[in-house]
Amino acid sequence: MKIHFPNSIVEIDLSAITKNLVSIKEKSGGKKILAVVKCDAYSHDAVRVSAHIEEFVDYLAVANVDEAIELRLRGIKKPILVLGVPTYKNAAAFQTHNLTATVSHQTHFSILMDGTSYQINFDTGMGRLGFKPEQAQEVRQLAVANQRLSCSGIYSHYATADDPGSEFVQTQHRRFKKVLEHFKEVPLIHMSNTGAVANYPKIDHFDMIRTGLGMLGYNPGETRHDWLKPVLTWKSTIAQVRPIKKGEVVSYSSTWTCPEDGFMATLPVGYGDGIPRSLSNKLQVRFGNKMYPQVGNVTMDYIMVYLGQDQVRTDQHGILMGKDSWTAHDWADHGKTNVHEIMTNIQKRVYREFIGSS
């Protein structure tokens, strides 16, 4: 659906993405960069983000073949690594659209078509996809036997890098290094995500780092890093400002009672746009220089904000998320989830506006 009259807007500062990438590259010790733009670049618009950063990064990665095809059809030329698994159905698409496959299982060697580029995924402790470290010798033989395919890299994925000081990060790193002894001639080795770069400055990041959340200005996990700058600002228009009397109740299940006569703003944005209902009576919204409480249950299409004695102009925007308001970190903390989920929840109904592009 095309949005003609946006109720709420996410403003995406493309120049902030580039700045974050510069900082991340520096923190990683100048490694190559793979930008993870899966799930529509965590709702930041994968095509626009990829086009903007294409010159700066070495690789792009997406979760599945459809996401990769979308980027190719929209003119993105960088190598694209598909993190998901190849199947008989999608194998030809890797060739047609010049995509790099991930080989996570023996069968993938036979599924892929002649000449397809692939990278090998080892599961060193994530417990999701990939070969086990004990299979290293066997996988090497499969790679050697399948010269019809072209091996362009090898990678693994940390399970606990969001948390600084995790012993398991060291364990996974050691396991991967042992695997690598069998793959001396593979040209590209990578393992670190944003968490590993931000929280583990001393660890060897091999040849390339993979960043999704970091380039969007957030560190995953509890630790916040002020050298990362949030890229997205979520603003909403006001549907109505109305007087409210002491004792009046607001929204479904009447969970909030007005403490004092004052004013109430109704904003046309709700859980149908991606505001978790679990943030009901917790979220703070900024008007001008002041934060105001969102009150009552979040509804599908609206939230209510109590203004006390203040009157705001109905042509003002309320800032729901951003560097000068509640950040996505605050949303995640209060909503008992992670920043990744907060971002991917932002729906298509919210209008995307891009600033900072040349």
Ligand SMILES: *Cc1c(COP(=O)(O)O)cnc(C)c1O
């Ligand atoms: C999503 C993903 C990443 C990016 O993680 P961030 O925390 O956003 O940096 C990196 N590698 C793999 C395999 C992923 O699935």
